[in-house]
Amino acid sequence: MASRDSAGIVLAQVNGLYNRSIFDDSVPSDHLSIAENITFGESGWGTRYGTRSLYNVGTIRRFFHYNRLNEVPRLLILNESGDLFDSTRITQSILSIPRMVDFTAAQFFNNIYITPHDRNTGIENETIYVYDGTRCRPVGGAAPAGSIAATVSNLSGHVEAGIHIFAISYETDTGYITKPGPVIYATVTAPGNRQIDITGIPIGPTGTVARRILTTRRIDPAKYTGNQDGYEFYFVPTGRLADNTTITATVDFYDADLLATADYLFDQLGTIPAGVGITTYQNSLVVWGEYGEPSTVRISKQGDPEAFDAVDGLLTIAPNESGGVKNCVEFRDSLYILKSQRTYSTSRDLVNPELPAFWRVISIDEGVGTECFGIASILDTTGPNTDAFIVAAFSGIYLFNGLYNQPEFSWKIDDLWHNIDRSRFDEIQVYNDIVGNQIYVFLPDSTILVAGYRNGLGFQAVRWARWTFPWRITAIGINVEADRAEHLLIAGDGQLWEMDPLKRNDGVEAIHTHVRYAPQAQDTEGAVFNFTSLKLRALGFGDVQVKLFGLDGVNEYPVREIGLTQTPGKEYGRLTNLVSERCAVELELVNASEYIRVQKLTLFAYPLWAERPSDSA
Numbered sequence: 375m376a377s378r379d380s381a382g383i384v385l386a387q388v389n390g391l392y393n394r395s396i397f398d399d400s401v402p403s404d405h406l407s408i409a410e411n412i413t414f415g416e417s418g419w420g421t422r423y424g425t426r427s428l429y430n431v432g433t434i435r436r437f438f439h440y441n442r443l444n445e446v447p448r449l450l451i452l453n454e455s456g457d458l459f460d461s462t463r464i465t466q467s468i469l470s471i472p473r474m475v476d477f478t479a480a481q482f483f484n485n486i487y488i489t490p491h492d493r494n495t496g497i498e499n500e501t502i503y504v505y506d507g508t509r510c511r512p513v514g515g516a517a518p519a520g521s522i523a524a525t526v527s528n529l530s531g532h533v534e535a536g537i538h539i540f541a542i543s544y545e546t547d548t549g550y551i552t553k554p555g556p557v558i559y560a561t562v563t564a565p566g567n568r569q570i571d572i573t574g575i576p577i578g579p580t581g582t583v584a585r586r587i588l589t590t591r592r593i594d595p596a597k598y599t600g601n602q603d604g605y606e607f608y609f610v611p612t613g614r615l616a617d618n619t620t621i622t623a624t625v626d627f628y629d630a631d632l633l634a635t636a637d638y639l640f641d642q643l644g645t646i647p648a649g650v651g652i653t654t655y656q657n658s659l660v661v662w663g664e665y666g667e668p669s670t671v672r673i674s675k676q677g678d679p680e681a682f683d684a685v686d687g688l689l690t691i692a693p694n695e696s697g698g699v700k701n702c703v704e705f706r707d708s709l710y711i712l713k714s715q716r717t718y719s720t721s722r723d724l725v726n727p728e729l730p731a732f733w734r735v736i737s738i739d740e741g742v743g744t745e746c747f748g749i750a751s752i753l754d755t756t757g758p759n760t761d762a763f764i765v766a767a768f769s770g771i772y773l774f775n776g777l778y779n780q781p782e783f784s785w786k787i788d789d790l791w792h793n794i795d796r797s798r799f800d801e802i803q804v805y806n807d808i809v810g811n812q813i814y815v816f817l818p819d820s821t822i823l824v825a826g827y828r829n830g831l832g833f834q835a836v837r838w839a840r841w842t843f844p845w846r847i848t849a850i851g852i853n854v855e856a857d858r859a860e861h862l863l864i865a866g867d868g869q870l871w872e873m874d875p876l877k878r879n880d881g882v883e884a885i886h887t888h889v890r891y892a893p894q895a896q897d898t899e900g901a902v903f904n905f906t907s908l909k910l911r912a913l914g915f916g917d918v919q920v921k922l923f924g925l926d927g928v929n930e931y932p933v934r935e936i937g938l939t940q941t942p943g944k945e946y947g948r949l950t951n952l953v954s955e956r957c958a959v960e961l962e963l964v965n966a967s968e969y970i971r972v973q974k975l976t977l978f979a980y981p982l983w984a985e986r987p988s989d990s991a
Contacts, residue, residue, distance in 0.1 A: 380906050383894045385959075386417050386974035390826070390837030392892070393790040398926060399956055401892035405786070407958065408890035409839040413812075414826045420971035421887045421914070421963070422824075422841060424877030427869045431464055434865035436849050438479040440486050442507050449851075449863075450486065450505070451870070452477055458488070458510075468510040473497050478746065480652045482659055482679040485548055487513065489652045489661055493746050493800040495698060496648030498665040504548055504680070511581055513680045514644050517555035518542045518576040518585075524560035527569040531626040535566030536592030539602055543586045543639060544578040545614070550680035553639055554588055559602045563595060569626040578618050585620075587613030588636045591629040603640065608632035638675065638728075643682045646672065650746050654679075655704045656722055662711070663746075668698020671711060673730040686729040691718055700745050700800075705763055705774070711735075715743040715768065717778075742767045742778050745799055750806040750813060762831070764813060766804050768796065771815065773831065785833040787823070790840075794818065805852050807861070814862060820847045822864075844883040845869075878915070878967045887963040887970060893925060893956035894977055902986055903979040905957040910946040910975055914938040916968025918961050924954030938970060945976075953982065 385404070392405035401407045412419045433454040441447045449461035456474040457467040474490040474497060481487075486505040490497045501512045524540045539561050541554035555576070562570055575585055590605040610625050610632070649672075650663030659679035662671040671689045675681040682688075691699055691711055701712040711718040717738040726732040742765065750764035762775040770782030770791055784791050794802070798818035805814045815823040822841040829835040845867030853861040853872055864871045871880070879885060896903060905922060912918075920933035931952040957977060963970060 380978035380980045381896060383896070383977045383979065384974060385891055385894070385977070388414065388417075388419050388837075388891075390414060391787060391790075391839055393787045394785075395789065398958060399893045403892050403894060405892050406889055407892060408888055408960070410888035411841055411885050412839050412887060412889060413824070414828075414837045414839070415971075418971070418973040419889065421878075421885055421969035422839075423873045423875045424879045424885060425843070425864065425871040425881065426874045426877055427881060428863070428872050429461065429464060429870040430868060431459065431870065432868050434848055434868075434870060436476050437851055437863070437865060437870065438477075438486075439851055439853060439863070440479070440481050443484050445507065447853075448507075449870070450477075450479060450488070456490075460505075460507075468505060469503060471497065471500065473500075476746075478651045480654055480659065482654055485679075487652055487659060487679060489648045489650070491648060491650040491663070491746070493650065494663075495650050495666075495668050496661075496664045500648040500665075502646040502648060502652065502661060506547065509581070513548075513646050514550060514642075515544055515546055515552045515579065515581075516644050517553040518544060518578070520556050520574065520576045521558065522556060522560045522572060522574040522576070524562035525571050525573070526562060526565060527571045527624050529569045529624065529626075530567055531569030532628050533564040533566070533568060533570050533626060534592040534629050535564055537561060537563050537590075537595055537598050538570065538592060539590045539605060539607070540570070540572060541588045541607060542575055543588060543636070544582045545584040545586055546578075546680075547581050547583050548680060549678065551586055551636075551639060553642060553644055554607065554636065561602070564592070569624050572623045572625065573621070575615065575621045575623060577621070582618045584617065585615045586610075586636075587615070587623060587625060588639075589613075589625075589627075589632065591632055607636045607640075609634040609636050638681065638683065641683050641685050642675075642687075643684045646680070646682055650698070651701055653702055653704070655702070655709045656707070660702055660709065662699040662702055669693040669695075669713075671699055671702065671730075673709075675728055683729070686726075686731040689720060689730050689733060689735060691735060692716065700743065701747075701749050703749050703763055706776070710738070710774075712743045712749070712765070714745060716740055717743055717774075739778055742769065742772060745802065747800075747803040750804040764804060764806055766802050766815060768799065771804075771813075771825075779833075781833050783825070783833050783836065784838075786836070787838050790823075803850055805850060805862075807852055810861070814850055816847065816850045820866075822847070822850065822862075842886060843871075844880050878969050882966065884964060884966040884968065887961075887968070889962075889972075890923075890958055890960040891975065893923075893958040894979075895956045896979060896981065900955065900985045901981050902953060902955055902983045903957070904982050905950055905952040905954070905977060905979040907947060907949050907978045908933070908959060908976065909978075910936060910948075910961075911973040912936075912938065912946065912970055913940050913942055914963075914968070914970035915940065916963050916965055916970075918963055918970060920948060921960040921962075922950055922952045923958045923960065924952060925956045927958070929954055938968075955986075 391409035475492040647664040649661040748766040771784035813825040922931040
């Protein structure tokens with residue numbers, strides 16, 4: 375089909391979308407100026423998978439995938455009315471907060487911790503919630519009320535002679551132990567050879583699984599000040615009542631048995647203010663960006679996700695700067711803290727591991743930060759892979775491996791990135807699919823940028839594409855159940871959709887596959903060519919619309935459609951007759967069930983003139 379004098383330009387290795395200039399001839403020859411709804415293989419490209427409906431639940435604002443031990447994977451789904459549902463019982467909300475614009479969740483042990491927010495700060499007068507797969511309740515709990523009494527028992531024992539003060543704490547079904555109560559503790563003077571009877575032990579609220587008895591070591595009566603809070607309290611070793619019904623107990627102990635201090639309970643918060651984000655760090659729960667204190671980061675006691683010290687369990691990050699903390703992530707034993715345009719770092723202090731107020735905070739970057747969903751989530755966890763984590767900032771998408779790598783990861787699509795509406799930047803959501811080697815970036819215009827990194831996680835190696843769908847997208851996520859590379863979840867059109875390799879449509883709607891290659895030419899700069907024909911090595915189903923464009927998209931030249939089959943047994947060929955310095959080939963499929971897989975495209979041309987005549991002055 376090619377003329378004897380025509381030379382072939384073979385386009386096999388396609389390195390994705392390039393968008394850095396208004397001039398189409400700035401696109402490198404192995405890139406695309408349009409890359410819509412495609413994925414990339416070792417060579418060539420193909421139509422992305424279609425989608426199937428999972429749930430029909432109305433408009434979805436956010437969803438969160440989680441796994442409980444020995445249970446089926448689930449989703450938490452937030453609708454536009456502020457109702458939060460579990461996907462296992464989609465008609466009954468587990469939490470309803472009309473002011474909840476959005477939420478963030480983190481899994482700790484076998485529970486899910488949820489913070490309601492508006493993408494800027496936590497909801498005013500709201501708290502963190504814990505969900506155990508059945509019941510959702512505020513974290514923490516109030517101290518016991520009422521009154522208790524402590525008296526010397528008739529039973530012989532070993533409680534050492536002197537004054538002992540007793541208090542009670544509730545233990546919840548998540549292991550949280552409340553601040554001690556009641557307001558007035560019980561005081562008894564032990565003779566030294568008896569046990570102690572405790573009566574009037576209060577019954578806890580729903581969710582209480584035990585009550586804990588606390589006491590002081592002996593106090594010399596001559597030195598007793600009457601200040602009940604002036605002495606150290608300990609957990610009585612036999613003082614755990616593993617029910618919520620018993621109201622009396624008898625305890626016996628030596629002072630030497632009192633080893634586990636309970637003093638931390640006195641300073642801890644009973645309720646934790648809702649923040650704009652929540653995560654984990656070295657076996658602690660971290661929450662940040664609360665209403666009225668947007669620069670505050672609270673960090674729980676290690677192994678106790680609901681125990682937050684009200685005085686020393688927090689960091690305040692540059693409160694004089696505009697804007698609060700928007701995101702946090704653990705990386706290489708440090709906690710990275712990000713505002714909209716700032717990045718800081720801290721780490722657990724070896725001297726004060728449970729007192730975050732004493733940890734050192736270091737400024738990492740004063741120009742790069744992110745919003746509440748701008749750090750890539752890996753499956754159901756927010757954070758890094760082995761070498762770096764990914765941050766969506768105003769100036770671009772970055773890889774962070776101790777410093778922000780330059781050029782930015784999104785360097786190839788710089789123009790596209792800088793055209794994003796900055797007022798809606800808090801809607802951007804990033805996921806890292808480490809199984810499929812793809813990064814998904816949900817944009818406010820209801821499209822998804824997809825970065826394939828099978829060739830490497832670097833700004834030159836990454837291959838970009840843009841995915842569109844026939845509905846307004848409101849959120850994306852990853853389905854960790856799916857045993858395949860493509861398992862993106864998409865909320866849109868009142869439904870939750872899952873990408874499925876067996877589907878060729880989005881529901882019943884066509885997938886619009888649209889590709890335009892970079893303008894091609896032979897090596898001679900400024901020469902004019904006659905582009906005479908093309909060959910396409912491809913397979914698929916449907917009719918490919920083919921167009922040729924000259925420099926700057928002028929001189930459009932339509933080509934007869936190519937009918938695809940799954941076993942063509944040949945290269946498809948078409949005659950063309952475009953005269954221009956360069957030629958861009960465009961392929962498009964627009965009908966339902968159509969798809970294409972392209973291995974290579976060959977464009978044939980021969981030179982007509984060394985250059986065009988100069989324009990007259």
